[in-house]
Amino acid sequence: MLEHVLNGLYYGSVLFMIASGMTIIFGVLGILNLAHGELYALGAFCAFSIVGFFAGQVAAPTGPVTAIVFALVVLAGSLAAAAVLLPVGGALEATFVRPIYDRDEVYQLLLTYGLLLVLTDVMKFVWGPSPVDVGVFSGINEIPTTELVGFSYPSYNVLVILIGVAVFGWLVWFFDRTKTGRIVRATAINREMSTAIGVSTDRMFTLVFAIGAFFAGFGGAMVSIGPGSASLGMGLRWLVLSFVVIVIGGLGSLRGAFVGALLVGVSSRIVTPYFPQLELAVPFLLMVLVLLVRPEGLYGTWGEIQ
Amino acid sequence: MTTGLTDAMETGGIDRRTLLKTVGGSALAVALAGCTELLEGEDDPLADADVPDEPVESGLQTFTEGAPSVLGVQARYGAETAVRRINENDGIAGRQMNLDVVEESDAYLTNYQQFVDDGKDVTFGPISSSGHAEMVPEIEAQEVINVSTDGTVTTLYEEDFPDVTYSFRFQNHDVMEALAAVEQAVEVLGADSIDTYAGINPNYAFGQDEMELFSAGIEQLTGAEEVYSGFPDLGTGDMSTHITEVNSEAPDVVFSSCWGGDATLLLEQGHANDMFDAIDVLVGPVLYGSANDLSEDLVRGPIYSGSRNFYWGEPSTDRWSPAADLVDEVQSEYGVVPTAHFMSGYGAVTAWATAAEKAVRLLGRWPEQEELAMVLENHGFFTPAGYHTIGADHQGYSNAHFGELTWSDEHDAAALANVNVFAAKNVSPPPGEISADWIGSW
Numbered sequence: 050m051l052e053h054v055l056n057g058l059y060y061g062s063v064l065f066m067i068a069s070g071m072t073i074i075f076g077v078l079g080i081l082n083l084a085h086g087e088l089y090a091l092g093a094f095c096a097f098s099i100v101g102f103f104a105g106q107v108a109a110p111t112g113p114v115t116a117i118v119f120a121l122v123v124l125a126g127s128l129a130a131a132a133v134l135l136p137v138g139g140a141l142e143a144t145f146v147r148p149i150y151d152r153d154e155v156y157q158l159l160l161t162y163g164l165l166l167v168l169t170d171v172m173k174f175v176w177g178p179s180p181v182d183v184g185v186f187s188g189i190n191e192i193p194t195t196e197l198v199g200f201s202y203p204s205y206n207v208l209v210i211l212i213g214v215a216v217f218g219w220l221v222w223f224f225d226r227t228k229t230g231r232i233v234r235a236t237a238i239n240r241e242m243s244t245a246i247g248v249s250t251d252r253m254f255t256l257v258f259a260i261g262a263f264f265a266g267f268g269g270a271m272v273s274i275g276p277g278s279a280s281l282g283m284g285l286r287w288l289v290l291s292f293v294v295i296v297i298g299g300l301g302s303l304r305g306a307f308v309g310a311l312l313v314g315v316s317s318r319i320v321t322p323y324f325p326q327l328e329l330a331v332p333f334l335l336m337v338l339v340l341l342v343r344p345e346g347l348y349g350t351w352g353e354i355q
Numbered sequence: 356m357t358t359g360l361t362d363a364m365e366t367g368g369i370d371r372r373t374l375l376k377t378v379g380g381s382a383l384a385v386a387l388a389g390c391t392e393l394l395e396g397e398d399d400p401l402a403d404a405d406v407p408d409e410p411v412e413s414g415l416q417t418f419t420e421g422a423p424s425v426l427g428v429q430a431r432y433g434a435e436t437a438v439r440r441i442n443e444n445d446g447i448a449g450r451q452m453n454l455d456v457v458e459e460s461d462a463y464l465t466n467y468q469q470f471v472d473d474g475k476d477v478t479f480g481p482i483s484s485s486g487h488a489e490m491v492p493e494i495e496a497q498e499v500i501n502v503s504t505d506g507t508v509t510t511l512y513e514e515d516f517p518d519v520t521y522s523f524r525f526q527n528h529d530v531m532e533a534l535a536a537v538e539q540a541v542e543v544l545g546a547d548s549i550d551t552y553a554g555i556n557p558n559y560a561f562g563q564d565e566m567e568l569f570s571a572g573i574e575q576l577t578g579a580e581e582v583y584s585g586f587p588d589l590g591t592g593d594m595s596t597h598i599t600e601v602n603s604e605a606p607d608v609v610f611s612s613c614w615g616g617d618a619t620l621l622l623e624q625g626h627a628n629d630m631f632d633a634i635d636v637l638v639g640p641v642l643y644g645s646a647n648d649l650s651e652d653l654v655r656g657p658i659y660s661g662s663r664n665f666y667w668g669e670p671s672t673d674r675w676s677p678a679a680d681l682v683d684e685v686q687s688e689y690g691v692v693p694t695a696h697f698m699s700g701y702g703a704v705t706a707w708a709t710a711a712e713k714a715v716r717l718l719g720r721w722p723e724q725e726e727l728a729m730v731l732e733n734h735g736f737f738t739p740a741g742y743h744t745i746g747a748d749h750q751g752y753s754n755a756h757f758g759e760l761t762w763s764d765e766h767d768a769a770a771l772a773n774v775n776v777f778a779a780k781n782v783s784p785p786p787g788e789i790s791a792d793w794i795g796s797w
Contacts (some may be wrong), residue, residue: 278422
């Protein structure tokens with residue numbers, strides 16, 4: 050059972066990294082970004098190119114120490130890959146999203162769906178139509194975990210769980226403790242007032258979209274350097290699951306996204322061995338259950354990042 | 356257990372006359388068998404046939420992008436290679452052949468209808484089993500022959516569509532690969548040593564069908580008990596929960612029909628979770644379909660894979676030059692090793708093309724669709740993979756291959772060692788018999 054829980058925490062951590070970006074963008078900008086899954090896929094493809102280059106600069110791991118060095122280099126490469134999404138996200142917001150903030154939601158959905166298709170074609174043009182794999186997963190797993198968690202367990206999963214917690218911690222710190230984060234939250238609550246006191250909402254919104262894209266890309270990088278590969282269409286499944294997570298957690302709530310992602314991850318991993326036919330259904334059943342009890346989600350905060 | 360090819364071919368003792376006779380005496384058939392060097396100086400017996408001048412128009416639908424393209428692109432390469440060889444050898448009864456390729460996606464029915472509207476003489480694909488099942492009624496209604504490349508669910512022609520005219524399938528059906536996996540596991544471990552088994556299979560018709568057949572076969576042969584059966588979603592991002600269960604049960608045999616990205620995910624997470632220390636053997640009928648995506652560290656362990664109806668190293672390439680030539684050609688042209696899915700595309704085109712030329716010989720003119728469909732029934736033909744037949748049930752039958760997953764430094768790719776070749780008659784029921792009933796009679 051403990052191993053299933055760890056598997057669930059791993060799965061939930063990946064899910065949180067992707068869903069957090071969507072939560073941030075929805076919580077501040079009010080945009081339900083259908084292209085979010087493709088930003089995640091773009092991160093996975095960038096990881097293939099950038100992490101592949103970085104990993105090639107160091108020797109393959111031969112022992113625990115070299116494996117840790119290798120893992121750190123791969124992690125740096127993943128951050129660099131996700132960083133590509135910062136200007137991409139910023140440019141998308143400034144060019145396409147900004148003009149339609151005041152339009153009906155249907156325009157936003159159509160626009161972001163169009164961006165989804167464009168991004169897919171861009172990735173096909175750059176990386177080709179076939180899946181690509183960084184090939185560093187087994188290297189990272191050279192780090193022994195027997196002493197860390199008491200039994201043999203994939204090092205990569207442990208790293209992803211720790212990174213997921215770190216991402217959550219950073220986001221909470223950023224929005225709660227930094228001046229920029231507080232301005233972003235204030236802007237989300239009252240745009241007119243923020244503008245009146247001299248805040249550039251355009252700049253804030255671009256920054257938020259870029260941060261959201263960054264975390265989508267970082268989630269993609271985590272999947273790409275893990276056991277999965279980067280492939281066209283990979284974003285759809287995670288896009289749908291991200292919706293489920295942010296609905297469970299409450300639209301716009303970072304804490305909700307974190308708890309929701311872990312709930313989805315752990316429950317699906319625990320239920321699957323005993324009721325395999327429910328593997329797909331568990332997240333949705335959980336969502337229905339939460340909505341029946343708390344229609345606003347576990348930590349619902351409309352129009353505000355919390 | 357090599358049983359498929361003639362002894363003369365395996366020993367390299369075949370002469371030109373014998374080969375020409377074996378493949379039907381047709382220049383095209385010889386070319387597609389991969390023996391074009393034998394054609395010099397042959398007369399063209401089709402010169403007087405009434406055959407149109409315009410090229411044959413054909414269409415292939417396959418997965419050209421995304422995760423399933425691991426298989427689909429190989430099928431495309433195979434079909435293109437067959438068409439290239441056809442055209443380099445004066446076409447089908449003199450007609451050149453054109454091939455349009457479209458993305459299969461979920462548009463199999465629309466694709467087929469579009470091909471028909473475009474006036475295609477024949478269509479090939481899809482890969483998807485559910486797609487093929489959905490297409491069959493439309494194929495029968497439109498009366499334009501379709502030769503499916505894959506989509507191997509056994510029940511398609513056994514139960515769902517037992518009486519069809521224009522719908523055919525080249526690739527072996529599931530029962531052949533599931534039973535080859537049973538035979539392979541028994542050979543590696545011995546029937547008396549197999550007490551428990553488990554399965555991790557994709558959660559759709561193909562995966563469920565394969566697991567059901569494997570269970571029936573291994574329980575019949577060994578009396579083993581199933582201790583776990585998991586069905587991760589097709590294209591899943593995580594199989595760790597199923598691997599954890601397998602590890603806790605520590606079965607003697609694990610069966611997996613995972614393919615494409617799912618196959619590499621299973622091996623990646625299997626190694627990371629020490630699954631290959633917990634089990635005695637993993638048998639997977641289509642693991643080798645991901646050969647070009649496997650790295651050297653992934654093929655370590657007691658892992659045995661099928662290669663459906665074609666493995667490029669079997670018979671040994673120094674004894675069977677068509678297979679060796681094909682590997683060289685494909686590596687040179689596309690930079691990959693050809694897998695069974697390459698042969699799906701190659702074989703589907705070859706089945707139809709050789710049948711078409713046979714029909715021209717019989718009729719002295721280009722055949723109608725119905726006439727060509729009749730010739731395709733019980734049609735036998737060679738490819739570099741050996742001899743294949745299309746049965747009266749419209750199902751393709753070829754040797755099934757299974758071997759130990761290993762690494763080839765020569766080709767810098769995953770390879771199979773100690774390959775067993777199972778003749779179709781040993782791993783599929785006699786004509787007219789239902790597979791499950793046949794397995795139950797073992």
